[in-house]
Amino acid sequence: MTGDDAFHEASKIVAHDEPNPYEAVVPPIVQTSLFTFSSYADMLATYRGERVRPTYSRGLNPTVRIFEEKLAALEGAEDALGFASGMAAISSTVLSFVEPGDRIVCVRHVYPDAYRLFETILKRLKITVTYVDGRDLDAVGKELPGAKLFYMESPTSWVMETHDVAALARLARKHGVMTVIDNSWASPVFQQPLALGCDLVLHSASKYLGGHSDVVAGVVAGSAALIARIRSTTLPYLGGKLSPFDAWLLIRGLRTLPLRMKAHEAAALEIARRLADHPAVSSVQHPGLGNALPPGLTGTSGLFSFVFAEGVDVAVFADALQLFSLGVSWGGHESLVVPGKVVRAQAAEPNSAMAFGIHENSVRLHVGLEGADVLWRDLEAAIDAGIGGRAR
Ligand SMILES: *Cc1c(COP(=O)(O)O)cnc(C)c1O
Secondary structure, eight states, X not given: OOHHHHHHHHXXXXXXXXXXXXXXXXXXXXXXXXOOOSXXXXXXXXXXXXXXXXXXXXXXXXXHHHHHHHHHHHHTOSEEEEEXXXXXXXXXXXHHHOOTTOEEEEESSOOHHXXXXXXXXXXXXXXXXXXXXXXXXXXXXXHOTTOSEEEEESSOTTTOOOOOHHHHHHHHHHTTOEEEEEOTTTHHHHOOTTTTTOSEEEEETTTTTTOSSOOOOEEEEEOHHXXXXXXXXXXXXXXXBOOHHHHHHHHHHHTTHHHHHHHHHHHHHHHHHHHHTOTTEEEEEOTTSSSOOOTTOOOOOSEXXXXXOTTOOHHHHHHHXXXXXXXXXXXXXXXXXXXXXXXXXXXXXXXXXXXXTOXXXXXXXXXXXXXXXXXXXXXXXXXXXXXXXXXX
């Protein structure tokens, strides 16, 4: 599918096709914890598994289901499961498929809390994780034999290393290893990893899927069999289910996902190009600059990073910004900035897979929807302040 086809397909999915008992254009929020039964026979049949219907919202809720079905359609998946956060989706997914003694192969530079999950809870369960440079197929191929799961992001957190997702998924399959990919950065508008051969795709829905910085949520999508396994193995007991109100916010956010992604893409590319030409900037890590995009990635989003040349005071720069706010997370309407030093300060081990490669003078930007020109004026003035080392 070309980028344009994907855009039109996604636009159709987000606009229509919700079951709706009132013929209202927006579905209701079924804000209930439990569902009652009309008779004993009905209740017994349901708990015997003879029919599927909502009984309790930790399992199945109609509003949450609308979001799950839409997301499954966007990712070209048979099914999807919504979670109370991206980390709930990651932990419930990974823990559904590994047991003590197993090994996971993971690309270096993953989302910091995914890394911490691997290094704390998984380690305690005697599950080991090997980190590899995902751009090096030979290196990945060497680690795969005997592994249970291959975990990836593309592009990776912060340093934006891109991968040939299809080639990696093919390699993993050859070794009998299932592939899980975090697709939060590209969103299903710009990358559909299941079509590239991945087994499961997950998102922090707190980012682009929600898109308005007002919800923390997650989702995983894949084949009916793999989703059924997560639904029955970890979801009920870890219990991090998506709530009906958050699902409703996500359905609302999805309406504009394709349009928002195009706007983030255009503004971020423009700003990345201008930064690359700026004498105070030594490098820009944006997958859309320079080389062609890796196969399967049809567009780029609003999150990227760059490194200042020596002599720019990052603290003064950060405090001089007026439109970019200092804040973690990303994917919303607003522009954000995080200095690399802040991430490095949280890492116990500076060369761990979490902080490795994050330059002291780097800055991560999320380019929101304010427009490239006003954002650029803000950046330019703050860079001038940073060069002078004085407050604006
Ligand atoms: C934010 C983020 C997560 C975690 O999601 P939460 O919704 O914050 O739990 C996972 N992966 C990536 C790439 C993220 O940016």
